Structures are given as structure tokens and as C-alpha cells.
Amino acid sequence: MNDISFYIIHNNSEDRIDIRNQLQNLANNLNIDFFEIYRQKTISKVNFNFKHKLKILRIYSLRIFYNLKHKRDFSFNFCCLLLKSLLNLNKFILNLFFKTRNKTIDSYKHFTIESFVTKKHIKAWEHFLKSKKEIMVIFEDDAICKKDTEKRLKEIFVRSKSLDFNNFFVDLAGGLNLKDVIPAKRIKKYNDEFILLEGIYTNTACSYLISRNLIQLLYKEYQETKLNNYFPIDHLINKLGLEINKTQNILSMHFHHPLFTHGSFKGKIKSWQIY
Numbered sequence: 001m002n003d004i005s006f007y008i009i010h011n012n013s014e015d016r017i018d019i020r021n022q023l024q025n026l027a028n029n030l031n032i033d034f035f036e037i038y039r040q041k042t043i044s045k046v047n048f049n050f051k052h053k054l055k056i057l058r059i060y061s062l063r064i065f066y067n068l069k070h071k072r073d074f075s076f077n078f079c080c081l082l083l084k085s086l087l088n089l090n091k092f093i094l095n096l097f098f099k100t101r102n103k104t105i106d107s108y109k110h111f112t113i114e115s116f117v118t119k120k121h122i123k124a125w126e127h128f129l130k131s132k133k134e135i136m137v138i139f140e141d142d143a144i145c146k147k148d149t150e151k152r153l154k155e156i157f158v159r160s161k162s163l164d165f166n167n168f169f170v171d172l173a174g175g176l177n178l179k180d181v182i183p184a185k186r187i188k189k190y191n192d193e194f195i196l197l198e199g200i201y202t203n204t205a206c207s208y209l210i211s212r213n214l215i216q217l218l219y220k221e222y223q224e225t226k227l228n229n230y231f232p233i234d235h236l237i238n239k240l241g242l243e244i245n246k247t248q249n250i251l252s253m254h255f256h257h258p259l260f261t262h263g264s265f266k267g268k269i270k271s272w273q274i275y
Contacts, residue, residue, distance in 0.1 A: 007124040010141035142263035143207040166213040174258035175204030200241035205234035
């Protein structure tokens with residue numbers, strides 16, 4: 001499998017060494033190059049002021065706006081999503097302005113850590129694009145292998161080569177309920193194993209497979225557009241895909257039973273997002 005590379009995003013957390021070793025062993029078994037992206041800045045001391053609350057609100061509002069823009073289809077489900085999002089925004093605003101100083105700093109640090117993780121994904125894209133590989137698989141270090149992961153992954157690699165598409169994205173670890181991720185009108189194929197849809201739609205980005213051509217398009221859009229540092233990587237990929245979807249044919253694939261367990265969502269490991 002000389003045209004595939006694995007990348008793992010982590011911060012050298014000791015309690016996830018076993019998971020990283022499992023992924024390394026998986027790469028070895030499949031004879032796939034394995035790269036680690038882990039260096040990051042330390043969070044500097046926050047000298048709190050009211051501007052931090054305004055920045056947190058700006059970040060949250062932008063995420064809601066682009067999530068709605070990404071999933072807009074004027075269906076009943078979208079109307080429900082719109083209403084739910086507005087209610088959540090109202091609740092968030094009320095909670096934010098009554099938060100204590102320490103709680104506000106915690107929220108600010110949370111968004112800062114998310115930006116660090118996003119930058120590591122971008123660094124992995126940059127490294128991959130310098131190679132001549134055609135398929136990239138990215139893991140965060142809460143992607144836990146299952147008993148049949150290796151077998152199913154081999155099948156995915158074979159299937160990806162038969163796709164008559166330059167731009168494809170495959171979610172490998174799930175997380176959120178697919179009904180909350182996928183607009184029904186975008187579904188191209190639905191069966192007992194997977195859902196295939198038009199456009200790019202992520203699900204937490206704990207682990208995903210992506211074609212070289214799509215990485216090139218996303219990275220170009222990343223370089224040319226603004227506000228990208230405000231988004232976690234899954235939201236950012238969706239945001240970048242908004243313009244790309246207008247001119248390019250893209251396929252996304254999601255499995256009813258993902259190839260990997262998303263450890264943070266399934267309670268297998270403690271999420272860094274819990275504070």
C-alpha cells in the first residue's frame with residue numbers, strides 16, 4: 001500500500017500510549033507509512049477581561065452560522081435545526097455573561113486547545129502534500145481499533161481505488177448521530193453498511209480517510225479564506241467545503257458501524273474537552 005499514509009494527531013498524553021501503539025501496529029501490519037504530529041504551543045497565562053467573553057461569543061456564533069449554512073436545505077429537519085441552534089445560542093449567551101471569571105478562562109482555554117488540534121491537522125495536510133501519496137488517513141489518539149478494523153480497512157482501500165472520483169472523504173470513527181450530520185437530500189446511496197452522499201460532511205474528525213485531490217482543494221481554500229482559526233477541524237473542513245462543493249463533485253461516506261471506536265464519545269477514555 002505504497003500510495004497511502006497514516007497520520008496521528010496527539011499531544012504525548014501518557015494515558016493514550018496504548019491507543020497510539022495500536023495504530024502504529026495497524027500501520028505496520030498494512031505496510032503503511034506512519035507519521036506523528038504532536039508538537040504544540042503551551043497555553044499562556046490568561047489575563048482575563050471582558051473581551052475574552054466577547055471573543056468566546058464570536059467563536060460560538062460563527063460556528064453556528066457556518067453549521068447552518070453547511071446544512072441548509074429548507075427542509076422540516078433544517079427548520080428544527082435552525083430553531084434548536086437559535087435556542088442554544090440564546091442559552092449560551094445567558095450562561096456566558098453569568099459565568100465566573102475562572103469558568104470563562106476555562107472556556108477560552110478550551111477554544112484555544114481546539115485551535116491547536118486544528119493546526120496539527122493542517123500541518124499533517126501540508127506534510128502529506130509534499131509526498132506523492134494518493135490517500136491520507138488521519139487519526140486523533142482516541143480512535144480505538146476494533147477486532148475487524150484491519151480487515152475492513154483493507155476493503156475500504158480496495159473500494160476507494162474503484163471509485164471514479166478524485167474527491168472523496170470517508171469518516172472512520174463516527175461520534176455524533178448520523179441524522180444530526182447528514183442532510184437527507186444529499187444522500188446518494190443508502191444501504192445496511194454505509195451512507196454515501198454528495199458534498200463533504202464530517203462527523204467529529206476523530207479519524208478520516210481523504211483523497212489527495214480533496215486535500216489540495218481544502219488546503220488551497222484554507223490559505224485563501226479568513227476566520228479559519230475559530231473552528232475545530234471537523235467544522236473547518238465543512239466550512240472550507242462550502243465553496244468547493246459549488247464547483248467540484250465530492251463524495252462523503254459514513255458507516256452505520258464505524259471501523260474505529262471514538263473513545264471520547266463512547267466513554268472509553270476521558271476527553272480533553274471535559275473540564
